[in-house]
Each structure stands twice: as structure tokens, then as C-alpha cells.
Amino acid sequence: MSATAESPVAAPSILARLTQPRPLIVLILLMWLPLITYVMFGSMIGPSKDIVLLPAVPATILLYVLAVRAWWESKIAVIGASLVFFWLLMAVTAPYLPLIDPNQPIAPFTLPFSEKKDIFFWLGTDYKGRDMLSRAIWGCQRVIVWGVTATLVAYVVGTAFGLLAGYLAGWWDEIISFIANILLSFPVMVLFILILNYLGQSGFNIVIAVTFASAPAIMRIVRGLALDIKSRDYVYAAQTRGEHPIWIMVVELLPNVRGPIIVDACLRLGYTTVAITTLTFLGLGLQPPDPDWGLMIKEAANTAMIFKFSYMLIIPALSVSTLILGFNLMADGLREMSLRD
Numbered sequence: 001m002s003a004t005a006e007s008p009v010a011a012p013s014i015l016a017r018l019t020q021p022r023p024l025i026v027l028i029l030l031m032w033l034p035l036i037t038y039v040m041f042g043s044m045i046g047p048s049k050d051i052v053l054l055p056a057v058p059a060t061i062l063l064y065v066l067a068v069r070a071w072w073e074s075k076i077a078v079i080g081a082s083l084v085f086f087w088l089l090m091a092v093t094a095p096y097l098p099l100i101d102p103n104q105p106i107a108p109f110t111l112p113f114s115e116k117k118d119i120f121f122w123l124g125t126d127y128k129g130r131d132m133l134s135r136a137i138w139g140c141q142r143v144i145v146w147g148v149t150a151t152l153v154a155y156v157v158g159t160a161f162g163l164l165a166g167y168l169a170g171w172w173d174e175i176i177s178f179i180a181n182i183l184l185s186f187p188v189m190v191l192f193i194l195i196l197n198y199l200g201q202s203g204f205n206i207v208i209a210v211t212f213a214s215a216p217a218i219m220r221i222v223r224g225l226a227l228d229i230k231s232r233d234y235v236y237a238a239q240t241r242g243e244h245p246i247w248i249m250v251v252e253l254l255p256n257v258r259g260p261i262i263v264d265a266c267l268r269l270g271y272t273t274v275a276i277t278t279l280t281f282l283g284l285g286l287q288p289p290d291p292d293w294g295l296m297i298k299e300a301a302n303t304a305m306i307f308k309f310s311y312m313l314i315i316p317a318l319s320v321s322t323l324i325l326g327f328n329l330m331a332d333g334l335r336e337m338s339l340r341d
């Protein structure tokens with residue numbers, strides 16, 4: 001009998017357990033579902049709608065910790081995640097922060113770091129006297145929710161058609177590619193304007209417009225990856241076992257194309273944020289009275305021509321820029337880590 005005792009295996013830490021797929025998906029849902037419920041359906045919930053966001057606050061903080069832990073080898077990705085999660089945290093904590101009502105007019109044209117009517121305005125007020133700090137923080141909610149939702153729907157549609165075109169090939173590929181080429185022949189902003197002029201200005205119609213504009217390009221990326229991967233041995237093995245084509249596409253192909261898709265998604269989130277802000281500036285996007293960065297830029301366009309009031313334009317513009325920069329840095333960092341692997 002051996003006298004040497006087996007050393008006990010160390011139990012994984014809580015953070016290590018949370019990085020597993022199922023806990024990670026639960027955390028994402030705990031952050032995202034309350035936020036979209038609050039933004040999209042808050043008016044239907046009534047006065048108690050602030051309670052909806054309570055689970056999203058710890059979920060957002062935990063997701064940020066997990067992201068930093070997973071991407072620590074890439075400082076670029078960590079900086080990008082910090083910028084993105086800063087605005088996500090502002091979005092989910094906005095009702096609980098000591099902020100002035102973003103739609104309440106108090107003291108027009110108050111400069112930053114000034115006090116009027118016994119209220120100190122850190123970032124000043126706009127031409128209607130509404131607090132700029134409050135509007136900048138509340139404004140991130142609609143941009144993030146509608147931007148991410150629109151991008152997600154575009155990826156679901158584009159990925160589904162890309163897998164069909166790449167794996168089934170033949171007439172499936174010809175028809176899907178033909179339709180995609182027609183949509184890609186339109187300049188993106190022209191396509192946005194055509195769809196929103198026809199359907200009307202609303203967040204849900206923005207989702208439709210982004211899907212029509214982005215899904216064809218996503219489809220082509222996924223199609224190319226599927227064409228390459230479908231000749232691998234494990235796909236032949238699944239075909240030999242008699243697996244259904246949908247099962248093969250979802251279980252065998254999709255997990256092996258997710259890397260490039262995630263990197264492209266981070267970049268496309270930035271493009272979508274720019275598009276939504278631009279559409280709102282043109283009067284075709286999200287509508288008042290609730291604060292929105294694009295709307296703030298539109299309202300400040302004339303006033304900001306006077307230098308001392310330029311902060312009304314600079315604040316929302318910097319807010320948009322930092323969020324887009326965060327998405328782009330995340331994409332660069334993830335690409336950098338994938339090349340190392």
C-alpha cells in the first residue's frame with residue numbers, strides 16, 4: 001500500500017466558475033433584459049419601473065470584472081472594455097444616481113462648474129436650462145439599447161442566411177447572395193433614410209433599417225467562413241452519422257465561426273452607434289422628449305457656434321466618441337489575442 005497521499009485538487013474560484021458558458025449567459029441576460037425592458041417598455045410599467053434595473057447593476061459589475069480577467073493579456077481590449085462598461089454602468093444605474101430630471105428646465109445657458117438657483121451644474125445646462133450631466137448619462141440608455149439590439153438582430157439574420165448559403169450552396173447560395181448584393185448596392189445611409197421615411201421614426205424601425213443594411217455584409221462573412229469549414233473532417237463525420245443539416249450548421253459550423261464574428265460585431269456596434277446618432281441628428285432616429293446623444297448634438301448645433309456655449313455640442317459628441325472608441329478597441333484587442341492563439 002502506497003504511503004503517499006494524493007494531493008487534493010483545488011476547487012475553481014468563483015470567478016472561474018462564472019466564466020463558464022451557462023453562468024456567463026445568465027449574467028448577460030441579467031444585465032441586458034432589465035435594461036431593454038426599462039428603455040423599451042418603461043412607460044407601460046409605471047412608477048415602479050426603477051426596480052426593474054436592480055439585478056442589472058451587480059451583473060454589469062461582475063461582467064466587467066470577468067472581461068478584465070479574461071482579456072488582461074491585451075491592454076487595448078481592457079481599455080476598450082472599460083469605456084464600454086462605464087457607459088453600460090451609467091445606463092443601468094441612472095435611476096439611482098443623484099441626478100436632476102433630464103427634461104426639467106432650470107437655468108438656461110448656465111456654464112459648466114457654475115451654480116444657479118442653489119444648484120451646482122458640473123457640465124452646465126443647455127439652451128432650455130436642462131442639466132447637461134443628467135442628459136448625457138440618461139442619453140446613453142437609448143443609444144446603447146437600440147444600437148446593441150439592432151446589431152444583434154442583424155447578426156442573427158445575417159448569420160442564419162450565411163450558414164444556409166455557405167453550407168447548402170447551390171441555388172440557396174445563388175438566391176441569398178443575389179438578394180444580398182442588391183441590398184449592398186445601396187449606400188448605407190440612403191438605405192436607412194429610405195426605410196425610415198417609409199416606416200416612420202421609432203426605435204423598432206431603426207432595428208429593421210440596421211438589419212437590412214448590415215445583415216448582407218454579415219451574411220457574406222459567415223458564408224465565406226462556412227465554405228471553408230464545411231470541408232473539415234468533423235463535418236464529414238456528422239454527415240456520415242446522418243445528422244440534419246440544421247444540426248450541423250448550428251452545432252458544428254457556428255461554434256467554429258464565432259471568433260471572427262465576435263470581432264466584427266464589436267466593430268459593427270461602433271458603426272451602428274454612429275448611424276443611430278446621425279439619424280437622430282437628421283430627425284429620422286430616436287425622438288424627443290427623452291434625452292439622446294444625437295438629439296443633444298442636433299439641438300446644440302446652432303448654439304454651439306458661440307464658443308462659450310460649445311460645451312453643449314462637445315459633451316454629447318465626446319460621449320458618442322468614447323463609446324465607439326471602446327467598441328473599436330475591444331475589437332482590436334480581441335483580434336490581437338486571436339492572432340496570438
